[in-house]
Amino acid sequence: MEKNADNQVAGSRGAYRDRPPEAIAGLSERLAREIRENGPLGFDRFMAAALYDPQHGYYAGRRGQVGRAGDFFTSVSVGPLFGHLLARHLVAFWEEIGRPERWRILEVGAHEGQLAADILAALPELDATAAGAVEHAIVEPLPSLAAAQRERLGERVTIVGAPGDLDPLPGMLIANEVLDALPCHLVESTGDGWIELGVGFDDGFQWVPLGPAGELAENLPRRPAGYRTEVRRGLDEFLRGFLPALAPCRMLWIDYGYERDDYYAEGRVEGTLRTFSRHRAGDDPLDAPGSRDISAHVDFTSLREATEASGGEVMRFENQGRFLTKIARPWLLSLEGRTDAARSLRQFQTLTHPGQLGSRFHVMEAAWRTAPLCE
Numbered sequence: 001m002e003k004n005a006d007n008q009v010a011g012s013r014g015a016y017r018d019r020p021p022e023a024i025a026g027l028s029e030r031l032a033r034e035i036r037e038n039g040p041l042g043f044d045r046f047m048a049a050a051l052y053d054p055q056h057g058y059y060a061g062r063r064g065q066v067g068r069a070g071d072f073f074t075s076v077s078v079g080p081l082f083g084h085l086l087a088r089h090l091v092a093f094w095e096e097i098g099r100p101e102r103w104r105i106l107e108v109g110a111h112e113g114q115l116a117a118d119i120l121a122a123l124p125e126l127d128a129t130a131a132g133a134v135e136h137a138i139v140e141p142l143p144s145l146a147a148a149q150r151e152r153l154g155e156r157v158t159i160v161g162a163p164g165d166l167d168p169l170p171g172m173l174i175a176n177e178v179l180d181a182l183p184c185h186l187v188e189s190t191g192d193g194w195i196e197l198g199v200g201f202d203d204g205f206q207w208v209p210l211g212p213a214g215e216l217a218e219n220l221p222r223r224p225a226g227y228r229t230e231v232r233r234g235l236d237e238f239l240r241g242f243l244p245a246l247a248p249c250r251m252l253w254i255d256y257g258y259e260r261d262d263y264y265a266e267g268r269v270e271g272t273l274r275t276f277s278r279h280r281a282g283d284d285p286l287d288a289p290g291s292r293d294i295s296a297h298v299d300f301t302s303l304r305e306a307t308e309a310s311g312g313e314v315m316r317f318e319n320q321g322r323f324l325t326k327i328a329r330p331w332l333l334s335l336e337g338r339t340d341a342a343r344s345l346r347q348f349q350t351l352t353h354p355g356q357l358g359s360r361f362h363v364m365e366a367a368w369r370t371a372p373l374c375e
């Protein structure tokens with residue numbers, strides 16, 4: 001691959017508008033040094049460092065990023081109803097697989113543990129036996145987040161650095177807004193092909209061409225010159241990593257994204273890469289790495305392909321509104337005549353209304369039916 005830091009296609013020079021705190025500057029300096037010594041970085045590596053550097057990454061060093069006082073909202077920050085409804089879905093799964101004496105909820109991207117707390121609060125109300133039989137396990141590679149989860153949840157959860165640290169149990173993986181935070185590559189159309197863009201450094205980080213996009217572009221349609229988008233690789237291995245911990249295995253991924261045709265639609269000329277800081281979306285992911293969230297939508301067609309490649313089968317793909325409304329039916333009926341449910345109903349509306357989170361998020365659920373596939 002050609003790597004030429006001088007041959008930039010677009011820049012973000014001098015993009016340090018809010019002078020970052022020392023930690024951010026530390027990460028910027030380290031990345032700049034690495035680029036000077038070894039040449040431009042793939043954007044996937046830049047994004048991985050910006051979000052997950054164990055010392056200075058966005059997710060490593062700070063607290064309180066999710067919620068009103070933080071940088072972005074998730075369905076979890078709407079209130080406990082999201083966890084309550086997922087708990088109903090989890091109990092239905094436990095019943096479907098024959099009410100095993102031990103089963104596992106495997107949460108990925110548990111952040112500071114709020115969703116786990118909401119699910120663990122709801123389970124005993126829904127089914128005491130299911131609640132008594134469950135192990136809520138969290139896969140958390142970042143020590144600072146694992147510490148925050150332990151602080152909030154105590155011994156009610158098992159926290160591991162990698163799913164391979166768990167013996168297999170029947171169970172379901174749940175992950176809300178995790179895939180969008182996995183590092184991705186950035187590519188740009190030349191009109192008759194695609195190049196990969198990486199990150200160079202002059203007096204600031206800047207986009208530089210790395211050379212032909214090769215396999216990254218294998219599923220991309222022809223698009224006019226200058227069209228930029230993202231490609232996320234390695235979903236297949238990512239899914240396979242969780243299979244040894246769950247047999248039989250179900251996975252529930254909730255995220256924003258599209259099927260491939262829509263993802264790479266003609267009009268989406270600047271892709272979906274965004275930053276979030278104090279509830280404001282930004283479009284310069286090279287600015288002050290470590291200081292803000294970076295995300296890109298999920299290509300649900302690749303998630304489907306990764307599921308099938310690893311022996312699984314997609315059982316459901318629908319928007320969050322439809323998914324939660326089906327689960328909520330018995331709960332909604334139980335509210336009839338009650339006058340104390342206004343707050344929960346407001347949460348339900350935020351989570352399911354198409355104008356709010358109902359159509360913004362999609363749910364893909366997949367099953368790996370036979371134990372041997374989970375070995």
Ligand SMILES: C[S@@+](CC[C@H](N)C(=O)[O-])C[C@H]1O[C@@H](n2cnc3c(N)ncnc32)[C@H](O)[C@@H]1O
Pocket residue numbers: 059066074075076077108109110111115139140141142145175176177178181182
């Ligand atoms: C947007 S946050 C998730 C928010 C949370 N689930 C909620 O709904 O409020 C993304 C999380 O995914 C985690 N994450 C990213 N890659 C991961 C991986 N490979 N394994 C486990 N967690 C990961 C990040 O550390 C971060 O906490």
